[in-house]
Amino acid sequence: MRFDSIIETIGDTPLVRIAPHVHGIANVDLYAKLESSNPFGSLKDRAAWNMVRPGLQDAVEQGGQIVELSSGNTAKALAAIAGIHGIGFKSVTNRMKIPEIKEILLLLGAEIQELPGQTECLDPTDSEDPLTLFYRSLNEPGSTHLHTDQYFNVLNPDAHEHGTGPEIIRDLDGRAPDWFISGVGTAGSSTGVARALRESNPKVSVVGLVAEKSDFIPGIRNIDEVQEVGIFDPETYETIEKVSSCEAIDGMLDLIRKCGILAGPTGGAAYFGAVRHLREIGPQLTEPATAVFIVCDRVESYLSYIRKRRPELLGQKAHGGTASGVSPVDADEAVTVTVADAQHWIAESRPLIVDMRSPYAYAALHIEGSINIVDELFEELVRGGLPFSKAQPVLLACPVGEKSLQYAAQLSRMGHPDVRSLAGGIIAWRDAGGPLVRE
Numbered sequence: 001m002r003f004d005s006i007i008e009t010i011g012d013t014p015l016v017r018i019a020p021h022v023h024g025i026a027n028v029d030l031y032a033k034l035e036s037s038n039p040f041g042s043l044k045d046r047a048a049w050n051m052v053r054p055g056l057q058d059a060v061e062q063g064g065q066i067v068e069l070s071s072g073n074t075a076k077a078l079a080a081i082a083g084i085h086g087i088g089f090k091s092v093t094n095r096m097k098i099p100e101i102k103e104i105l106l107l108l109g110a111e112i113q114e115l116p117g118q119t120e121c122l123d124p125t126d127s128e129d130p131l132t133l134f135y136r137s138l139n140e141p142g143s144t145h146l147h148t149d150q151y152f153n154v155l156n157p158d159a160h161e162h163g164t165g166p167e168i169i170r171d172l173d174g175r176a177p178d179w180f181i182s183g184v185g186t187a188g189s190s191t192g193v194a195r196a197l198r199e200s201n202p203k204v205s206v207v208g209l210v211a212e213k214s215d216f217i218p219g220i221r222n223i224d225e226v227q228e229v230g231i232f233d234p235e236t237y238e239t240i241e242k243v244s245s246c247e248a249i250d251g252m253l254d255l256i257r258k259c260g261i262l263a264g265p266t267g268g269a270a271y272f273g274a275v276r277h278l279r280e281i282g283p284q285l286t287e288p289a290t291a292v293f294i295v296c297d298r299v300e301s302y303l304s305y306i307r308k309r310r311p312e313l314l315g316q317k318a319h320g321g322t323a324s325g326v327s328p329v330d331a332d333e334a335v336t337v338t339v340a341d342a343q344h345w346i347a348e349s350r351p352l353i354v355d356m357r358s359p360y361a362y363a364a365l366h367i368e369g370s371i372n373i374v375d376e377l378f379e380e381l382v383r384g385g386l387p388f389s390k391a392q393p394v395l396l397a398c399p400v401g402e403k404s405l406q407y408a409a410q411l412s413r414m415g416h417p418d419v420r421s422l423a424g425g426i427i428a429w430r431d432a433g434g435p436l437v438r439e
Helices: 042-064 075-086 099-107 130-138 155-171 188-201 245-259 265-284 299-309 339-349 359-364 377-384 403-413 425-429
Strands: 014-016 030-033 067-070 089-091 111-113 145-147 181-185 207-209 237-241 290-294 335-337 352-355 394-397 419-422
Touching: 014 155, 030 155, 030 265, 042 067, 042 075, 042 145, 042 155, 067 075, 067 359, 075 099, 099 111, 130 359, 155 188, 155 265, 181 188, 181 265, 188 207, 237 265, 245 265, 245 299, 245 339, 265 290, 335 403, 339 394, 339 419, 339 425, 352 377, 352 425, 394 403, 394 425, 403 419, 419 425
Parallel strands: 030 290, 067 089, 067 145, 089 111, 181 207, 181 290, 207 237, 335 419, 352 394, 394 419
Antiparallel strands: 014 030
């Protein structure tokens, strides 16, 4: 099979049946759509090419640059497409969470700009969010940037409505499945595939999967974050269910070890969520049914993610606690403090204030006198023992007060007598009018 360009190999990915003895659900044929077979490694190849194509010729002629708010697979695909066409690509994000993705982007020649932001998604309603300000600058008249705008571009779901979805129907002998289960990130693939399947069969049940709040699964957002995505429409889904990072890795292991499918944690989450949902309704099935989920990408890009959460899988010593290395919060062990009480406590006791956000967010605005220890580094410090003197009071602050609460509980358990978490985090401090300074 010959092609004139690697771009011509995007799409037409395999649909692979999961053996019934693996998923164990009677009367259900479960299929994996292997989007990991796309040339740049993920289902985002489809959306990237569909979004960039209309403005690509002008960008080439003007010597422009493709720009996207992405730290993942969309950025990889766009960087490859930009290189093929002799123009540059810039990835803008508030933090690169997966080291391997950053390294691949650098190999592809991408420029990476990390800006302080309050979430991984752009919030266009927040006029003070640096990502929002950057987003607006991209759309100013005269800009030579080709901004693909994956969170709001209708060409994102369109790629799946006219590609991924029809391929599923074709490979199921012209019929739509009874269920489609999908992780929700930009919501492009779940929205587009759902439209195509329901055009063929309006009764298709679509299950959306989101991450647990305060958890992180690459490519899947939590229920608060998806509300910020312009493409997301809750009416697309019959139900939206949560999946944890631990469950995502469990699902990934089943696909790798029992099916030979080298799926990443996103595909693992989709598989785990699909099996869990189908098992719950399985007893109600009286006739054979069909379900499809998407394997978004491959495992090789996520070894550091797995090593951090399940080191024993890679031959390293296992740590205690949850998948992130931090034990679950016991409300009795964690002390929270409101903004007003924190200000009084700071003035009276001068606690050590630890800001756990990214260095970029910290540099933009932080509580005066605080120090910056990002949560990943803080986790390593805690694993090595109590990082602060017991004589020193400690106030922990993160964006919204969730991770700081976990670590406050952890430090209390380890014997620190006076560690507190800022309720609502830096956002609550800002909203209450608390003073913030710039580096």
